[in-house]
Amino acid sequence: xxxxxxxxxxxxxxxxxxxxxxxxxxxxxxxxxxxxxxxxxxxxxxxxxxxxxxxxxxxxxxxxxxxxxxxxxxxxxxxxxxxxxxxxxxxxxxxxxxxxxxxxxxxxxxxxxxxxxxxxxxxxxxxxxxxxxxxxxxxxxxxxxxxxxxxxxxxxxxxxxxxxxxxxxxxxxxxxxxxxxxxxxxxxxxxxxxxxxxxxxxxxxxxxxxxxxxxxxxxxxxxxxxxxxxxxxxxxxxxxxxxxxxxxxxxxxxxxxxxxxxxxxxxxxxxxxxxxxxxxxxxxxxxxxxxxxxxxxxxxxxxxxxxxxxxxxxxxxxxxxxxxxxxxxxxxxxxxxxxxxxxxxxxxxxxxxxxxxxxxxxxxxxxxxxxxxxxxxxxxxxxxxxxxxxxxxxxxxxxxxxxxxxxxxxxxxxxxxxxxxxxxxxxxxxxxxxxxxxxxxxxxxxxxxxxxxxxxxxxxxxxxxxxxxxxxxxxxxxx
Amino acid sequence: xxxxxxxxxxxxxxxxxxxxxxxxxxxxxxxxxxxxxxxxxxxxxxxxxxxxxxxxxxxxxxxxxxxxxxxxxxxxxxxxxxxxxxxxxxxxxxxxxxxxxxxxxxxxxxxxxxxxxxxxxxxxxxxxxxxxxxxxxxxxxxxxxxxxxxxxxxxxxxxxxxxxxxxxxxxxxxxxxxxxxxxxxxxxxxxxxxxxxxxxxxxxxxxxxxxxxxxxxxxxxxxxxxxxxxxxxxxxxxxxxxxxxxxxxxxxxxxxxxxxxxxxxxxxxxxxxxxxxxxxxxxxxxxxxxxxxxxxxxxxxxxxxxxxxxxxxxxxxxxxxxxxxxxxxxxxxxxxxxxxxxxxxxxxxxxxxxxxxxxxxxxxxxxxxxxxxxxxxxx
Numbered sequence: 001x002x003x004x005x006x007x008x009x010x011x012x013x014x015x016x017x018x019x020x021x022x023x024x025x026x027x028x029x030x031x032x033x034x035x036x037x038x039x040x041x042x043x044x045x046x047x048x049x050x051x052x053x054x055x056x057x058x059x060x061x062x063x064x065x066x067x068x069x070x071x072x073x074x075x076x077x078x079x080x081x082x083x084x085x086x087x088x089x090x091x092x093x094x095x096x097x098x099x100x101x102x103x104x105x106x107x108x109x110x111x112x113x114x115x116x117x118x119x120x121x122x123x124x125x126x127x128x129x130x131x132x133x134x135x136x137x138x139x140x141x142x143x144x145x146x147x148x149x150x151x152x153x154x155x156x157x158x159x160x161x162x163x164x165x166x167x168x169x170x171x172x173x174x175x176x177x178x179x180x181x182x183x184x185x186x187x188x189x190x191x192x193x194x195x196x197x198x199x200x201x202x203x204x205x206x207x208x209x210x211x212x213x214x215x216x217x218x219x220x221x222x223x224x225x226x227x228x229x230x231x232x233x234x235x236x237x238x239x240x241x242x243x244x245x246x247x248x249x250x251x252x253x254x255x256x257x258x259x260x261x262x263x264x265x266x267x268x269x270x271x272x273x274x275x276x277x278x279x280x281x282x283x284x285x286x287x288x289x290x291x292x293x294x295x296x297x298x299x300x301x302x303x304x305x306x307x308x309x310x311x312x313x314x315x316x317x318x319x320x321x322x323x324x325x326x327x328x329x330x331x332x333x334x335x336x337x338x339x340x341x342x343x344x345x346x347x348x349x350x351x352x353x354x355x356x357x358x359x360x361x362x363x364x365x366x367x368x369x370x371x372x373x374x375x376x377x378x379x380x381x382x383x384x385x386x387x388x389x390x391x392x393x394x395x396x397x398x399x400x401x402x403x404x405x406x407x408x409x410x411x412x413x414x415x416x417x418x419x420x421x422x423x424x425x426x427x428x429x430x431x432x433x434x435x436x437x438x439x440x441x442x443x444x445x446x447x448x449x450x451x452x453x454x455x456x457x458x459x460x461x462x463x464x465x466x467x468x469x470x471x472x473x474x475x476x477x478x479x
Numbered sequence: 480x481x482x483x484x485x486x487x488x489x490x491x492x493x494x495x496x497x498x499x500x501x502x503x504x505x506x507x508x509x510x511x512x513x514x515x516x517x518x519x520x521x522x523x524x525x526x527x528x529x530x531x532x533x534x535x536x537x538x539x540x541x542x543x544x545x546x547x548x549x550x551x552x553x554x555x556x557x558x559x560x561x562x563x564x565x566x567x568x569x570x571x572x573x574x575x576x577x578x579x580x581x582x583x584x585x586x587x588x589x590x591x592x593x594x595x596x597x598x599x600x601x602x603x604x605x606x607x608x609x610x611x612x613x614x615x616x617x618x619x620x621x622x623x624x625x626x627x628x629x630x631x632x633x634x635x636x637x638x639x640x641x642x643x644x645x646x647x648x649x650x651x652x653x654x655x656x657x658x659x660x661x662x663x664x665x666x667x668x669x670x671x672x673x674x675x676x677x678x679x680x681x682x683x684x685x686x687x688x689x690x691x692x693x694x695x696x697x698x699x700x701x702x703x704x705x706x707x708x709x710x711x712x713x714x715x716x717x718x719x720x721x722x723x724x725x726x727x728x729x730x731x732x733x734x735x736x737x738x739x740x741x742x743x744x745x746x747x748x749x750x751x752x753x754x755x756x757x758x759x760x761x762x763x764x765x766x767x768x769x770x771x772x773x774x775x776x777x778x779x780x781x782x783x784x785x786x787x788x789x790x791x792x793x794x795x796x797x798x799x800x801x802x803x804x805x806x807x808x809x810x811x812x813x814x815x816x817x818x819x820x821x822x823x824x825x826x827x828x829x830x831x832x833x834x835x836x837x838x839x840x841x842x843x844x845x846x847x848x849x850x851x852x853x854x855x856x857x858x
Contacts, residue, residue, distance in 0.1 A: 154593075182765035182792070184590075188635040188837065189632075283712045340619045427624055438848075442843040
């Protein structure tokens, strides 16, 4: 290891390598604070050339690493590797190009998600995937975890917007993946394989993203129901009507109460709220919004509200977007899961979760992407009470198993990371995991690229850390 | 060999036959080696027995079907519920199947609106090079667990394993369509219109630029723009689009509006590749608008019928004798092409033209999935 650091000192400026205990503490956890691991060092490349050289050094000396942007992973994806280093990508924060004609953005991995849309707005474009932490999370992390957001139903996840990648493989080789600047490609879709590989295939140092035209018009409707089931049925009605909403979100009573207490969105005091949003060409949205209003009318909501202005739309979304941090006010700690169930089984899933909550004596609030069956149960607990974290984790596990029983997935957008390692073998057969292991071993024979994530092995121990500082400050939330 | 079931397929892969070439519908015949004079070094494997829609729940926006199922069968089931495959598969009437469509990445002009094959493949079952039948991905519209093998298979041309089942994401189909054709455009005008269109906020379903032979004086272009949606407001939207086009052309006669069957027939001809001379091969080359313009100025394909799609790919009706020249030209430009259909032309030695992609990562993926080279590699 001494040789590694000696080589590193020759390669980089001293301020690019942090090794002091106080400097490393901030990197011990990501947004999944239940896990912590102190890295040996935090290395901050200033350029992609630096990054490639650092990866080569790690490969040569067999030093494991994890790349990290803002550390907002909810699955522990950027948790440091034991006896390894963190490669911090925040200094690679250049938007290389916004190309209005080709509707593309070329960015470095440390660029924050929201910056892309901000930079593209002047030319009438935006970057569609909108994880709720988009004001801080970086595109390198979005690519590694195939991040989603509230608007995935219509526009897809990160993977659907990555056109090309320049990557450094675990052994330090560099290669370009994808169709270059074209949306189409010839040959196996290696860019598609790389996105969502949770850092196990190396690090993307330049990312080419597809941009979409800003919607000409947006129609946002809020409907309140006297039961969660009615809200779920309304989603089914909207789907079978042939409409393709940009987003469909549901909040339950506990989440509504929390949001009200936190941001006073003025929501109706009901058992469930449904938000449906249409966007696109104005004439099309006009026609579709009439259809939507009729469909919703037939679902007999207690109350409906329409956003007639951008300000009213912002008010409707304010409570929804703030719901997670708001729930944090109801309880010192919480765990959030992001399992997926088939839409038809949503009602069944929610009533089971309610039953589990009662049986295990822990409150669960539900805020979820109803349009794509992506649940976000928030399990409230107090980590200061002996054994409560473990009980909360056990309840989270019951919910993930439930998702699998109902024919879904253990994760819709947060990734496996370290958090769901134990459930991979329940979702995939041993032989299918073996294929993943073979692929991982072939791409990273040295086992240095973010080992211990995604593929089941020994999971690190839980530890009680409390809420993430950024979350306490209301900057990020866990959805 | 014509397999009877997936067990047969696994046994074939585990055995010691020559490298395996999988086929079913035979629509992308250029990829097919059956007609080659010498197939002694290749084991032909017909999986057309693997048919049937395994699961379809319209409210889930998902459909799962066996790899040998004709896409037409999927489309007919989807149509009953007002849904469709948004990536717009090619050669459907010709008999394209699920596995071939994914393996050859065959997306049509409708790809523009919501994305390509890669964007609508959620999960797969496939037999890898060790003869293991496995499942990857999921059957729900959103999933982030495990490596994305489903996308990896898109465009793999059967080289990484044999698909036996695919789960697609499906979407509601626009209830009705209109198309505006803009005729008699030169390259400069075509380019300007393409750029201008892509900057509008109109929801465009497809935008294609067709070359039109005008005798000895060369070629012109026809721009085809498709929109769709509920009947309410559709005619008005189409009228607006027509006015937009008229404001940008010399004569009103150059703008034509297609509806209903005329609209359907126009696009069907494109996606069935019926405009490609049967004695020629269909070549697909992904490229952006600036690259397309560059290529046109260099006259690489100037003698041949071609369609440039705003989905960023060029389709060319290419004489087989031209493949070597085109291979070199694409190589120099850093572009890659894939032959899609052979028609009655002789077998082509090559399927991929121009620059190869993937390098080291692809080698390693192959090493993991097909270490003993049991599947024929496209050349």
